[in-house]
Amino acid sequence: MLDVVIIGGGVVGCAVARELSRYDLRILLLEKTADICNGQSKANTAIVHGGYDAQPGTNKAKFNLLGNAMFEQICTELEVPFKRNGSLVVAFEGDDEQMIDRLFERGQENGVPGLSIIDREEILRREPNLNPTAKRALLVRNAGICCPYELTQAYAENAACNGAEFIREAEVTSILPNPQSGWLVRSMAGEFETRAVINCAGIYADKINDMVSQDHFSIHPRRGEYYIVDKKYAGKFTSTIFQIPTRLGKGILVAPTVDGTILLGPTADDIQDRDDTRSTAEGLKKVLAGAGKSWPELPGRAFITTFSGVRAHCDRDDFIIGEAKDAPLFFNAAGIESPGLSSAPAIADYLAKMVAKRLKAAQNPNFDPHRAAIPKFREMSCQERKLAIAKNPDFARIVCRCETVSEAEIRESIRRPVGARTVDGVKRRTRAGMGRCQAGFCTARVVEILCEELGKSPLEITKCGGESKMLTGFLFNRGGGEE
Ligand SMILES: Cc1cc2nc3c(=O)[nH]c(=O)nc-3n(C[C@H](O)[C@H](O)[C@H](O)COP(=O)(O)OP(=O)(O)OC[C@H]3O[C@@H](n4cnc5c(N)ncnc54)[C@H](O)[C@@H]3O)c2cc1C
Structure with missing residues (x-):
């Protein structure tokens, strides 16, 4: 029997797994898709x-502030790129200027x-490429940027090293009360008896909550689309x-971004289909x-690709965090839209302490908070290389020539705990395929390495699980005849 089943392997679920692994508990994380970090946590602005x-007074305000302050320590312990680059909220016209005052006051209250608040001269001294029609700006010194994929993976790896188990392609289909343990969780990877359940299912968190609780809320998908600007323009904005x-x-x-690209976006469009991550004209x-409007000299040929993410906007317009009123030992981390990435360390800390207390868990004497990053060849000096x-x-x-990713890094990304199993999994762990040519050059070799490491045929390798097969068949069989 398990102590805790966590549903969903985004940044929140993986952070909760890591924080719970400080305790002497049997923890299992079930993720629906072929990899962790496949939902909102992979497609956001990384701020x-x-x-x-x-x-x-909202949970968003509380957990954002607490989470923000935790980033130095978390990213040092887990070796995740993080930079406090600060942010500017810029007023360009009319009412914008009053909004700056209001945001300043709200920030003070939070x-x-x-x-x-800074004037045009100071704005342009800091950001010379910004539109010179800027009037005033709110300077937010404590804002930062991090790598959301590496943070999620690092949390998962560290949790796994401290004893948590992860199963992917394990969609939870029902949760039933179970007299022996508390809950019976049914999934595509089998049934699990557990004392506690934590719902970190992102845009599906309302469906999971509906499986056990009458205290309903609903999640409305809201898509955000982006362009990615080539690293050639790194440094245009700080x-x-x-x-x-x-x-x-x-x-x-x-x-x-911490990787030197620049993200433009996101839009905010309410959509019907929760999984509709198309980019649209x-x-x-x-x-x-x-x-x-912010970057008037924006070069038309600067873009390397587009992407979109779907926000888990909740009808209660706030994070729902804690034990359900009518379902003992069922906990929600729901409605976690922006600033969910910023808040994840604090949400995880809060929930893990709450769950451990309810389960009367002892500390895990072997807990190690540290995780070493995969060594990055592109960041090494000649001597280190x-x-x-x-x-x-x-x-x-x-x-990957665009991002200077070596075979050693790719092999390690597959061998690590909760390692890569797909081409996208390798990409998010190493950046192979994230550069200017967008995987045009390295895909074939990445597929080959995945096959060698996992003992699979190239026909079994997918881009991101399910039916996203990289190859559909061989033109010739091994004997040379047609297949
Ligand atoms: C466009 C956009 C921009 C954003 N920008 C920022 C930003 O700059 N800063 C910031 O702080 N936040 C930002 N956010 C918000 C942030 O990305 C999210 O709040 C955060 O990633 C939520 O993490 P999560 O783990 O709750 O959800 P997710 O990452 O969505 O993970 C949920 C997981 O649950 C899995 N799942 C769902 N149903 C089941 C099931 N039945 N069984 C098993 N698994 C299941 C999913 O497959 C998924 O992997 C942004 C979000 C978007 C979409």
């Missing part, structure tokens, strides 16, 4: 928000440290550039119009 935007937030979201941003047009190659000649074979 660690300052916390000025949420309504005072307890955000180091907020100030801070994350916001415009005035709207009722639907934080507006179109120009957002530098209409959406991308809005992105260009919005981003062009020589040493790495001497130890492991696979470092000398560069598979």
Whole structure:
């Protein structure tokens, strides 16, 4: 019998698994798709928000502020890229200027440290490529950026090293009361008896809650579309550039990433299908119009690709965190839209302590908070490269030329706990395929390495699980005849 089943392997579920692994508990995380970090956590703006935007007194305001302050420690322990680059909310016209005052006051009320309002001269001194028609801006010094995939993977790896189990392709289909244990969780990977269940199912968290509780809420999918700007333009902006937030979201941003690309977006469009992550001509047009307002010199040939993510917007307009009133030992982390990435460390800390207390769990005496990142060949000095190659000649074979990713890194991403099983899984763990050519060059070799490491045929390798097969058949069989 298990102590805790966590449903959903996004940043929240994986962070909860890691924080719970501080205790002497049998923990299992069930993820519906072929990999962790396949939902909102893979498709967002990667900002660690300052916390000025949420309504005072809400869970969003509370967990954003607490989570933001935890990022240095978490990202040091787990070796995840994180930078406090600060953000600017820029007023360009009319009412915008009053909104800056309002956001400043709201930020003060939420307890955000180091907020100030700066004038045009200071804005352009900080960001010379910003539209010179900027009038005033809210400077949010504590805002940062991180790598959301690496954070999610690092949480999962560390949780696994501390004893938590992960099963992918394990969609939870029902949860039933069970006199022996508390709950019986039925999934596509089997049935599990457990004392407690934690719902971290992202845009499906309402469906999971409905399986056990009469205290209903509903999640409404809201899509955000983006362009990614080539690394060639790294350094054009230092801070994350916001415009005035709207009722639907934080507006179109120009957002530098820890990897040197710049994200433009997201849009905020309510949609019907929760899994509809298409990029649309209409959406991308809005992105260009919005981003062009902040970055008038935006080069038309700068983009390497587009993507979109679907926000889990809840009808209660706040995070729902805690034990369900009518379902003992069933806990929700639901409605976790933005600032969910920023809040994940604090949500996980809060929930893990609450669950451990309810289960009267002892500490795990062997808990190790540290996880070492996969060594990145592109970041090594010449001397470090020589040493790495001497130890492991696979470092000398560069598979992804755009991002300088070596074979050694790809093999390690597959061998690690909760390792890559798909082409996208390798991409998110190593950046192979994320560069200018968008995997045009390295895909075949990545498929080959996946086959070698997993003992699979190329026909079994998928892009991201399910039917997303990379190859449909052989033109010739091994004897040379047609198949
Ligand atoms: C466009 C966009 C921009 C954003 N920008 C930011 C930002 O800059 N900063 C910020 O702080 N936040 C941002 N966010 C919000 C942030 O990304 C999310 O709040 C966070 O990733 C939520 O993590 P999660 O683990 O709750 O959900 P998810 O990452 O969605 O994970 C949920 C997981 O549950 C799995 N699942 C669902 N149903 C089942 C089932 N039945 N059985 C098993 N598994 C199941 C899913 O497959 C998925 O992997 C943004 C979100 C979007 C969409």
